[in-house]
Amino acid sequence: MALIVKDLTFAYPGAEPLYRSAHLRVEAGSVVGLTGPSGTGKSTLGALVAGDLRPRSGEVVVDGHPLPRRGFRPVQLIHQHPEHAVNPRWRMRSVLHESHRPSPETLERVGIRSEWLDRFPEELSGGELQRFCIARALHPGTRYIVADEMTTMFDAVTQARIWHMLIGIVRDRGLGLLVISHEQALLDRVCDDQIPIDRLRRQYRLRL
Numbered sequence: 001m002a003l004i005v006k007d008l009t010f011a012y013p014g015a016e017p018l019y020r021s022a023h024l025r026v027e028a029g030s031v032v033g034l035t036g037p038s039g040t041g042k043s044t045l046g047a048l049v050a051g052d053l054r055p056r057s058g059e060v061v062v063d064g065h066p067l068p069r070r071g072f073r074p075v076q077l078i079h080q081h082p083e084h085a086v087n088p089r090w091r092m093r094s095v096l097h098e099s100h101r102p103s104p105e106t107l108e109r110v111g112i113r114s115e116w117l118d119r120f121p122e123e124l125s126g127g128e129l130q131r132f133c134i135a136r137a138l139h140p141g142t143r144y145i146v147a148d149e150m151t152t153m154f155d156a157v158t159q160a161r162i163w164h165m166l167i168g169i170v171r172d173r174g175l176g177l178l179v180i181s182h183e184q185a186l187l188d189r190v191c192d193d194q195i196p197i198d199r200l201r202r203q204y205r206l207r208l
């Protein structure tokens, strides 16, 4: 069981391809870091494996099946800015239930207090809001999570708590986790393996 990027080529309109025939593999149950300098396409790759963007060619395979083009997405993306990922006019209960209805045990484990459910997004801190985005991503059908600079905006204590919680849940559920971050210390702490994005690109050059 793995999330596999096969022969993937992608370019934004009018730009040179960010990657050509790139390959990446994230085993179910593993935590893999994607590293590289700013602007090299890490977030774009995260959006491609989650199905937010479509490759020019190549494919994303999830546990042996092509990434579905519509309906539920087994690869869930958690962004840097949770406030951009939620509807500001909805109370948090509706934000959460847009995805599924997590059990009280899951909410407790993710660190969501029941009184927050009646608030609007602007009435929560960024760290509290990010916990809702994590709970939403933990749909029963989720197989892989992409955490794109998920805690970059938070203080060290909040970062540590959120990572401790998420790593515990993904280990227990056997999910695969792709971590995109500039923070080497964080990657060293949470990842089983780290892949420089340049390695995805270099594979193309080696094939020439």
Ligand SMILES: Nc1ncnc2c1ncn2[C@@H]1O[C@H](COP(=O)(O)OP(=O)(O)OP(=O)(O)O)[C@@H](O)[C@H]1O
Binding pocket: 012, 013, 015, 018, 036, 037, 038, 039, 040, 041, 042, 043, 044, 045
């Ligand atoms: N929607 C877009 N349209 C056109 N070009 C884009 C778009 N989004 C990103 N880019 C460009 O694609 C390249 C890769 O961007 P991306 O955000 O994937 O890099 P990154 O490695 O995640 O960077 P950072 O570490 O700074 O977040 C950059 O040159 C960026 O300017």
